Amino acid sequence: MTSFSPESLRTTLGAGLLCFPVTHARPDLTFDEEGYRAHVAWQSSYPVSGVFAAGGTGEFVSLTPDEVGRVVRAAVAATPAEKPVVAPAGYGTAQAVAMARDAEAAGAAGVFLLPPYLTEVSQEGLVAHVRAVCEATELGVIVYHRANAAFGFDAVRELTDSCPNLIGFKDGIGDVDLMTRIHAGLDGRLLSVGGLPTAETYALPYLEMGVTTYSSAIFNFLPEFALDFYTAVRARDAATVYRKLNEFVLPYLTIRDRGVGYAVSIVKAGLAVVGRDPGPVRPPLTDLTPAERGELRALVEKVTSA
Numbered sequence: 001m002t003s004f005s006p007e008s009l010r011t012t013l014g015a016g017l018l019c020f021p022v023t024h025a026r027p028d029l030t031f032d033e034e035g036y037r038a039h040v041a042w043q044s045s046y047p048v049s050g051v052f053a054a055g056g057t058g059e060f061v062s063l064t065p066d067e068v069g070r071v072v073r074a075a076v077a078a079t080p081a082e083k084p085v086v087a088p089a090g091y092g093t094a095q096a097v098a099m100a101r102d103a104e105a106a107g108a109a110g111v112f113l114l115p116p117y118l119t120e121v122s123q124e125g126l127v128a129h130v131r132a133v134c135e136a137t138e139l140g141v142i143v144y145h146r147a148n149a150a151f152g153f154d155a156v157r158e159l160t161d162s163c164p165n166l167i168g169f170k171d172g173i174g175d176v177d178l179m180t181r182i183h184a185g186l187d188g189r190l191l192s193v194g195g196l197p198t199a200e201t202y203a204l205p206y207l208e209m210g211v212t213t214y215s216s217a218i219f220n221f222l223p224e225f226a227l228d229f230y231t232a233v234r235a236r237d238a239a240t241v242y243r244k245l246n247e248f249v250l251p252y253l254t255i256r257d258r259g260v261g262y263a264v265s266i267v268k269a270g271l272a273v274v275g276r277d278p279g280p281v282r283p284p285l286t287d288l289t290p291a292e293r294g295e296l297r298a299l300v301e302k303v304t305s306a
């Protein structure tokens, strides 16, 4: 059982960088639990504020519900007890509710609610979906504003009024208007999380909208770089942030943007480049080509030898 109340989870997560580990796969695409545990143990030995198992970067969409349970339990086992592990929930409402319940049983400290699968959704339906998940668990819940789960401000306010354990809002759309409304209108009720692909790109301007933390996929393979970047953001050290954007993040985006879905594939490639190969991505994602991996290697070597 977790020692984190929804309120203590909100405060803890907001105080540092968030770790979103990739999910390790063997060449035959089965879950490589041993490799995953070693990776999470390494990642959570750094001063991150929380570990989000099997999120977008963790290829949630390609895992079966049974595998999600195994990944969450492996993450809980590999993470020091004082750090919260947040478990994913998603697909339709019934499946998301079942995952939220299992998160508690697995020893997770919170639930990360990913967008419903496939269908278009109305604001009313989205509110009912989130409310059902919040009511199914005592854990703090963070919703992911992305794709078809595009919340309007009224829906967010309605949910904060009716769901005391809704603690966080992660923006994966780049919705400046909404993030400003949440910051200005909800008086810190929700933890705002920066969650766009390669979140470092937006971290400094987002801080002005009360977004004190973000999910760093780069942290998977360049933890020191990602933590130094986060420290510079929180210190509002714009010169350092822009130097680091120029030396690594922006050229990295150029490689990432060569392929659809590469925001995740490039992270697994980055780990392979630093000698910690997590195995291939699962379909429908595709791996970087050898030439693209070579470019990434040159970029990583430049930033690690500087």
Ligand SMILES: O=C([O-])C(=O)C[C@H](O)[C@@H](O)C(=O)[O-]
Pocket (backbone or CB within 6 Å): 020, 055, 056, 057, 058, 172, 194, 195, 196, 197, 198, 199, 200, 214, 215, 216, 217, 218, 263
């Ligand atoms: O659900 C996820 O895994 C994310 O969206 C987090 C990523 O880490 C993203 O913020 C990024 O690519 O930096």
